[in-house]
Each structure stands twice: as structure tokens, then as C-alpha cells.
Amino acid sequence: LFLIGCSIAAFLILLRRSLxxxxxxxxxxxxxxxxxxxxIPYYQPIVNVKTNELYGCxxxxxxxxxxxxxxxxxxxxxxxxxxxxxxxxxxLLIEKTIKDLSIINWQLTNRVISINLVPxxxxxxxxxxxxxxLFSKSKISVKQVAFEITERKQFENLAIASEVIAYLxxxxxxxxxxxxxxxxxxxxxxxxxxxxxxxxxxxxVENIGTTDIKLSLLDSIIxxxxxxxxxxxxxxxxxxxxxxxxxxxxxYLQQGYYFGMPMDAEEFSLYNQEIQxx
Ligand code: C2E
Ligand code: CA
Ligand code: CA
Ligand code: CA
Numbered sequence: 001l002f003l004i005g006c007s008i009a010a011f012l013i014l015l016r017r018s019l020x021x022x023x024x025x026x027x028x029x030x031x032x033x034x035x036x037x038x039x040i041p042y043y044q045p046i047v048n049v050k051t052n053e054l055y056g057c058x059x060x061x062x063x064x065x066x067x068x069x070x071x072x073x074x075x076x077x078x079x080x081x082x083x084x085x086x087x088x089x090x091x092l093l094i095e096k097t098i099k100d101l102s103i104i105n106w107q108l109t110n111r112v113i114s115i116n117l118v119p120x121x122x123x124x125x126x127x128x129x130x131x132x133x134l135f136s137k138s139k140i141s142v143k144q145v146a147f148e149i150t151e152r153k154q155f156e157n158l159a160i161a162s163e164v165i166a167y168l169x170x171x172x173x174x175x176x177x178x179x180x181x182x183x184x185x186x187x188x189x190x191x192x193x194x195x196x197x198x199x200x201x202x203x204x205v206e207n208i209g210t211t212d213i214k215l216s217l218l219d220s221i222i223x224x225x226x227x228x229x230x231x232x233x234x235x236x237x238x239x240x241x242x243x244x245x246x247x248x249x250x251x252y253l254q255q256g257y258y259f260g261m262p263m264d265a266e267e268f269s270l271y272n273q274e275i276q277x278x
Contacts, residue, residue, distance in 0.1 A: 040093070042061075045271065057268070058255060112145075149189075150179045151183035169194075176199055180198040181204055198230050208245045242258070
């Protein structure tokens with residue numbers, strides 16, 4: 001019995017060591033990616049269907065890792081959020097976005113640049129300010145910036161977040177509730193944080209044209225947004241039918257494969273040239 005106990009203990013120690021080593025190496029791998037500036041922004045257009053103009057774009061992270069191709073944010077955002085590496089990664093994305101969009105003369109327009117943040121980033125004013133500093137030397141106005149904050153995650157300190165958000169708003173920055181309808185805190189966040197725009201998650205949009213019960217949730221979210229006087233953006237719009245359904249309900253800011261995939265700086269530059277010609 002003693003021997004069995006010893007070998008189980010030894011096994012557990014080995015298992016724990018290999019888990020720690022794996023975690024350490026992931027941390028180091030990401031760190032190296034940050035140093036080598038392998039995290040890059042992709043841009044997805046957001047269209048005003050009513051005026052047929054570009055409203056702006058969402059910045060979506062990709063990890064362009066040598067030898068591994070393009071890694072999706074689903075693979076690394078959950079980890080870097082916990083490790084804290086989301087902070088330098090976001091700053092890297094902001095720096096590159098400023099550079100890319102300056103080249104394509106985005107600053108000449110009033111288009112919105114929408115950047116995803118995790119709650120912890122909005123709970124630290126110093127952190128936010130160092131990110132905003134990146135814009136001060138650029139041709140892009142901070143007033144064009146919007147931050148998307150998912151309702152899937154909870155704020156640890158809503159009181160502080162609320163102060164930081166009030167400050168950001170005073171700088172002309174819009175805060176959008178992302179993935180609206182999928183989380184729990186959504187409607188209370190809208191009230192407590194005084195938000196005026198929301199993004200309807202694709203999970204609801206994809207039910208348009210079906211008899212899924214979630215379609216009534218979509219209608220409720222739209223009704224709520226209208227009642228509260230919020231600006232609404234629908235994401236995950238893939239078909240004309242979905243686009244029209246939303247437009248009929250006055251949700252005219254839309255984003256999705258129907259209008260354009262997330263694309264790299266070069267493709268997005270071409271996309272913008274096409275738009276300008278229209
Ligand atoms: P999200 O914020 O909900 O972003 C929308 C996701 O839907 C993006 O996935 C986009 O590529 C995808 N999408 C857009 N249009 C369509 C469509 O018509 N059909 C379908 N099926 N999908 C569409 P992506 O780029 O893989 O990003 C996944 C998630 O990772 C994002 O979801 C966001 O939560 C997170 N994320 C991405 N970049 C960042 C970042 O820089 N910071 C943080 N904190 N999170 C990020
Ligand atoms: Ca988003
Ligand atoms: Ca989104
Ligand atoms: Ca979403």
C-alpha cells in the first residue's frame with residue numbers, strides 16, 4: 001500500500017511539473033510573439049446600409065506566427081487575457097492600426113475604429129491612458145476610436161470601470177456593448193455604465209429566416225435598443241435576407257461576410273479604394 005501511495009504521489013508530481021512547464025512555455029511563446037511583433041490587426045468593414053457608406057471597421061487580432069500561419073484570436077485571447085499579455089498585445093494592435101490606417105488616409109474621414117477590450121483594461125485608467133497616448137502623435141483622432149466590451153465577461157470593479165468609461169466618453173470615445181444578448185450583465189451594464197451603443201451578436205442574426213425561438217430574442221434586443229435610444233450594430237450578417245430583415249427594423253449598421261471578411265491592411269486598403277470610387 002505504501003509503495004502504491006508513493007508511486008501515485010510521484011506520478012502526480014511529474015504531471016504537475018509537465019503542466020507547469022507547458023504553461024510556462026506558452027507564456028514564453030506569446031512573449032516572443034510580442035517581441036517579434038507577430039500580433040497584427042485584421043480589419044472588417046462596418047457598413048451603413050441606409051446610406052451605403054462605410055461607418056468604420058472592427059479591429060480583430062491575428063497571430064502571424066512563423067511556421068504556424070495565421071492563428072485565430074479564439075486560440076490565444078482566452079490565455080493572454082489571464083496572463084495579462086492582452087495589454088501589450090492590444091497596444092501592439094493599436095500601433096499597427098494607426099500606421100495602417102494613416103497610410104490609407106482613413107484620417108480624412110470620420111470613420112469609426114472599433115477596438116476590442118477585456119473588462120480588466122477598463123478597470124485601470126493609467127493603462128487606458130498609455131494606450132490612448134499612442135494616438136496623440138498620430139494623424140488619427142481619438143474621437144474616431146470606439147471600444148467594444150463584451151458582456152460575456154464580468155467586471156471585477158464596476159465602480160472603477162464606470163469612472164474610466166466616463167473619462168473615455170469625455171474624450172469623445174464611444175464604448176459599445178459587444179455580444180449583446182449572450183451574457184448576463186448586459187442590461188445592467190448598459191444602465192450602470194451609461195452605454196449608448198450595442199453590437200447584436202451573430203448568434204441572433206443567424207436565426208433570421210428560421211423558426212428558431214432565438215429569433216424572438218433578436219426582436220426583443222432590437223426593441224430594447226430602440227426604446228433606450230441606442231446605436232445598434234448587427235454582426236455576422238451573411239446574407240441579403242438577414243441584411244434586409246435588420247434594415248426593416250431600422251438596424252442599418254451592419255457587419256459580416258455579406259459586406260466583407262476581416263482582411264489585412266493591404267486588402268483593406270484596396271477595399272477602401274473601391275468604396276471611394278462608388
Ligand atoms: P467578436 O468581437 O464577436 O468579433 C466578431 C467575430 O465574428 C470575428 O471573429 C469575425 O471574424 C467573425 N465574423 C464576422 N463576420 C462574420 C460572419 O458574417 N459570419 C461568421 N460566421 N463570422 C463572422 P474573430 O476575428 O475570429 O474573433 C473572435 C473573437 O475574438 C472576437 O469576437 C473577440 O471576442 C475576440 N477578439 C478578437 N480580437 C481581439 C482583440 O484584439 N482583443 C480582445 N480582447 N478580443 C479580441
Ligand atoms: Ca467585437
Ligand atoms: Ca463583434
Ligand atoms: Ca460576437
